[in-house]
Amino acid sequence: MYRIVMKGIFLFYLLLLLPGCLGNNEEVAASKSYIEQKYNKEFNTDYVFDTNFLVRASPVDNPQIIFNIRQGEEEGTFKDDYLQRYWEWQVDTLIRDEIASLFPLSDEGTNFTVHFSKDSYPGSTFEELPSYKELDVEYEIDLRLIETYRSEEQLTPVYEVIQILLKHELQPTNFSVSWVKEERTESVVSSYVTERLEIPWEQAGHIKTAEDLVLFMGVSHK
Known part of the structure; x- marks a missing residue:
């Protein structure tokens, strides 16, 4: 009797779910x-x-x-949002190996992200995917470093990242860097930003050395 009842209940819910699945x-x-x-x-x-x-x-x-x-x-x-994700993949692929030579990149640790805006783009069909450079699409690049900012020496590889972006003629609207401290317990990982740089890209060309980066951005010492 129990099996018959359970089978009936199962069939009842299956009939409810089936139209939605179809x-x-x-x-x-x-x-x-x-x-x-x-x-x-x-x-x-x-x-x-x-x-x-x-x-x-x-x-x-x-x-x-x-x-x-x-x-x-x-x-x-x-x-x-295929175009945005495609362009993000393009930029990521272009610079990842070079940035990885400066920082040990990982999915859950130090890493960078490329983010394109979610605006609509002209065209209902595409024989070839348009270039983000041709459409002058806005995007940002964010670098997240799992380390506490302590000295100006840590800005040298950040300056090198800027040179990589300039070399590849990338023009994000903004380039930001966050130094993040992580604290781990057995079950929880908490993190907070100890320092952050935000560089409007039209000003990146004025940064000629890592020392310029310190002075230009006014990084505080903690």
Whole structure:
């Protein structure tokens, strides 16, 4: 009797969930069709449970780039952030090895991020992906160092990072550096910023040495 009751409960909930699952599959298929027509290439897609419809996608030929597809304002329409994630990947790939020669980079430790704005970009379909330089898109580069700022010597590799960005003719609107101290217990990792530099990029060309960086940014000593 117990098995019969449990089986009935299972079937009841399955019937409740099945229409939603079928609907999600249809939406995922529609979003896949949208993204492949828009960018003229093949993508992998996967539905992600969220308060709103969300599909996570990545190009088959470059699965490192992961982006989102959401429902648009009108029924049956979609919007995505593939261009932003693609450009971020481009810049990251361009400079990562050189920055890694200055700092030991890791996902959970010292690292840097590239962030493009979420503005819309012209074009409903793309035979080739447009360049962020051609569109003059705004973006920022943030460097996060897991160390406490103690002396001006620590600014020398930061100055070298600036030279790397200049060498590759990158023009972020802002370049920032945070020195972060971490405190660990058995179950908790807490962190706080001990020092921070923010450099509007139009002023980066005036920084000729690491000493200029100290004077120009007015870094306090702690």
